[in-house]
Amino acid sequence: MIGKNFREAGEYDMNRSDLEFYGEYVSALEMAETIMLNELSRIMASLTGTERKCPAEHVLSRIKSAESMKEKLERQRYEPNVENAMAVMTDAVGVRVVTHFIGDVYAVKKGITRSDKWSVETVKDYIAFPKKNGYRSLHMIVKIPIGMENCDFIRAEIQLRTIAMDCWASLEHTMKYKKDVKNAELIVSELLRCAEEMASTDLSMQTMREMINSEDGEE
Numbered sequence: 001m002i003g004k005n006f007r008e009a010g011e012y013d014m015n016r017s018d019l020e021f022y023g024e025y026v027s028a029l030e031m032a033e034t035i036m037l038n039e040l041s042r043i044m045a046s047l048t049g050t051e052r053k054c055p056a057e058h059v060l061s062r063i064k065s066a067e068s069m070k071e072k073l074e075r076q077r078y079e080p081n082v083e084n085a086m087a088v089m090t091d092a093v094g095v096r097v098v099t100h101f102i103g104d105v106y107a108v109k110k111g112i113t114r115s116d117k118w119s120v121e122t123v124k125d126y127i128a129f130p131k132k133n134g135y136r137s138l139h140m141i142v143k144i145p146i147g148m149e150n151c152d153f154i155r156a157e158i159q160l161r162t163i164a165m166d167c168w169a170s171l172e173h174t175m176k177y178k179k180d181v182k183n184a185e186l187i188v189s190e191l192l193r194c195a196e197e198m199a200s201t202d203l204s205m206q207t208m209r210e211m212i213n214s215e216d217g218e219e
Helices: 016-046 066-075 082-087 102-114 163-177 184-215
Strands: 056-063 093-099 119-125 138-148 151-162
Touching: 016 056, 016 066, 016 082, 016 093, 016 102, 016 138, 016 151, 066 082, 093 102, 093 163, 102 119, 102 138, 102 151, 102 184, 151 163, 163 184
Parallel strands: 093 151
Antiparallel strands: 056 093, 119 138, 138 151
């Protein structure tokens, strides 16, 4: 079932400091998250045929913690307050869609682009154009109408990537934020090598999938 991959509406895990930081915007952020999850569930259902499984291995969502938001604002030389968080940042709400194949990434992207629940403001394709460290993912910033008295819209981020890309990104994130790592240069070099090998494997798996589906008469 598609729904099991999505957090149920109302199951928010904001702590006291998050609630205090976001204040009057909490309801708007929660509404935006719910809209995103419900619409992505609909998109997944539209891509799931009679014999075809849901394209998403899993979908995760979060409202950025107050601590993380403040740190990001300070890194970008903004005052760490909620006004800047809502006006400048685009990832107070974030959803990550992890798919089985590269083709699924672009199928979901197409569904997101066609949706009338939001407008797509930016797309950064780090799959077609990877970062220098090997990072691959497709990022979309969407503008979601909210229509509340204190908040007309929320900008949110959607990340699309394959299972292999997600595994790599998780390890790279741990490496990036862990202090005093031994053999750091070697690990960074190995991560880049692995990123290239995993990208090659992703492409091979997509090619084999298309060959299998063509034999079955599927598109």
